[in-house]
Amino acid sequence: TTQPEYLITRDDIHAVLSKIIKPDDSIALLSDFDGTLGRICPNPVLTAIEPAAKDALEQLVKRSNIFTGIISGRPMADLRKRVGIDNCTYSGNHGMEIVFTNKTEFHYPITTEMYANCTKLKSILMAKYVTNAAPAWVEDKNISLVFHYRFVPEHLQEAMIADVSELVRKYGYNPVPAHAAIEIKPPVVWSKGHAALLILNEIYGSGWEKNIRVIYMGDDTSDEDVMEMLKGKATTFRITDNPGLETHATYRMQSVDTAVFVLDWLVNNTN
Numbered sequence: 514t515t516q517p518e519y520l521i522t523r524d525d526i527h528a529v530l531s532k533i534i535k536p537d538d539s540i541a542l543l544s545d546f547d548g549t550l551g552r553i554c555p556n557p558v559l560t561a562i563e564p565a566a567k568d569a570l571e572q573l574v575k576r577s578n579i580f581t582g583i584i585s586g587r588p589m590a591d592l593r594k595r596v597g598i599d600n601c602t603y604s605g606n607h608g609m610e611i612v613f614t615n616k617t618e619f620h621y622p623i624t625t626e627m628y629a630n631c632t633k634l635k636s637i638l639m640a641k642y643v644t645n646a647a648p649a650w651v652e653d654k655n656i657s658l659v660f661h662y663r664f665v666p667e668h669l670q671e672a673m674i675a676d677v678s679e680l681v682r683k684y685g686y687n688p689v690p691a692h693a694a695i696e697i698k699p700p701v702v703w704s705k706g707h708a709a710l711l712i713l714n715e716i717y718g719s720g721w722e723k724n725i726r727v728i729y730m731g732d733d734t735s736d737e738d739v740m741e742m743l744k745g746k747a748t749t750f751r752i753t754d755n756p757g758l759e760t761h762a763t764y765r766m767q768s769v770d771t772a773v774f775v776l777d778w779l780v781n782n783t784n
């Protein structure tokens with residue numbers, strides 16, 4: 514299938530943005546965090562928001578015609594701390610947790626059985642795969658897990674991914690590929706895409722797609738849910754260094770630097 518345009522240069526991005534956004538438009542800027550506003554690094558505790566992204570966001574949150582929201586796989590509290598900007602809506606755990614600027618919170622209901630399975634799954638994964646020989650590790654996000662395998666020798670990774678995915682499915686959870694990791698999500702019909710729609714409906718009311726310009730940027734498989742669900746209602750950018758990657762996004766672009774360029778463009782070209 515034909516894939517969307519791969520925007521390489523700043524001129525490419527400028528040309529696209531100036532076509533879709535006029536200075537006085539009402540804009541909803543939604544973004545992913547890791548790999549979009551902060552660079553992917555070996556350990557999630559080391560990730561910080563790119564200083565230029567923070568500078569731009571700090572200016573954008575003050576604009577009355579711009580709404581900003583960040584939707585991440587990280588737990589909400591961790592995300593909020595790492596971004597560190599007030600007047601921004603935060604959604605964590607792949608959309609299952611949301612906190613609006615007026616402090617209203619949304620939590621997708623997780624059953625006791627799901628919590629119990631998550632705990633069981635964690636201890637089985639730890640016992641089976643977190644060894645000196647295969648230094649994988651499990652990130653516990655309370656209602657979801659991440660199995661990180663970056664430091665597992667490459668020749669062991671493929672079989673390990675298959676085994677872990679099978680085990681996750683056995684416990685009714687969903688394994689989703691991520692950067693050197695498997696995101697382990699609870700069996701619920703709720704994604705970053707559902708969170709994006711909930712946020713937009715909450716902020717603007719139904720029918721927002723007629724008069725709000727929505728932008729979404731993200732770099733991972735879980736961001737594809739937003740790109741698919743907002744098709745025709747938003748302009749979405751998939752960040753990837755793989756020119757052959759298939760995506761639901763409107764455009765593809767290369768890196769955190771290009772995401773920062775989008776933020777700076779909004780600062781300089783909107784009122």
Ligand SMILES: O=P(O)(O)OC[C@H]1O[C@H](O[C@H]2O[C@H](CO)[C@@H](O)[C@H](O)[C@H]2O)[C@H](O)[C@@H](O)[C@@H]1O
Nearest residue numbers: 546547553554555556557585586587692693694
């Ligand atoms: O939805 P996001 O904001 O993109 O968060 C997705 C996951 O990000 C983190 O893991 C990823 O980034 C780490 C830091 O760069 C990297 O070490 C890891 O390999 C990546 O998978 C985070 O640890 C997860 O909880 C998030 O779900």
